[in-house]
Every structure is written in C-alpha cells, then in structure tokens.
Amino acid sequence: MLKNCTDLLKKIALLLSCCAISACVTAGNSNTLPSSPKAALIERVIVQLKSPTDPASQIARLAEHYQLGMEYERDMGSQFYVATLKPALSNDSLQPYLAQIAQDPAVASIEADLPMHTMPVQ
Secondary structure (H helix, E strand, C coil), rough: CCHHHHHHHHHHHHHHHHHHHHHHHHHHHHCCCCCCCCEEEEEEEEECCCCCCHHHHHHHHHHHHCCCEEEEEEEEEEEEEEEEEEEEHHHHCCCHHHHHCEEEEEEEEEECCCCCCCCCCC
C-alpha cells in the first residue's frame, strides 16, 4: 500500500512539474511572437501613381473621393509614394478601400505597408 501511495505522489509531482514548465514556456513566448498582419493596425499604404504630377494633391484627391483618412507622407522613388492612414485601420477593414482605389485610373497599384519581421536563419 505504501509503495502505491509513493508511486502516486511521484506521478502527481511529475504532472505538476510538467504543468509549471509548460506555463513558463507559454508565458515567455507570448511576448516574442509577432502579431499576424490581420490583427495589426495598418498605419501606412504604398501608392504607385501612373502619372505623378503632384503626388500630395493626387493622394489628397483619392482620400477625399474614397472617404479614406489618407495623407501624403513621402516619395519612395519610381512613382511609389507612402501615405499615412489617419486613423490606422485593421487589414480587414482597409482591404475594401484598397480594392476600390486600385480601380482608379490614376492609380497603378496600392497596398498596405505591412510591418516586416526579421527571422533568424540557421
């Protein structure tokens, strides 16, 4: 009987140790994992204009026409421009706007400026 109790106590101790280790590993990794693009708020878009004469005013016109809080930020070169979204939007709510703006005759392309995360290489 005493041997059965000792074995049972060892199994319970082992189970509790495994649970504690698992909880520590999970808690430690939760802060280091990058959030998915769908969960992140998008703060900028990259717009490629077909004939950029005045990119700031063209982006302002697009923002007003499509009712999107978007302001010219900077030139990236090769007819690509960064525009800031105010307020920032989730990827899911932004995609319908981007689909509409992409059909505009002045726009060659438009996409969300998604955050990039480096990954270790082995």
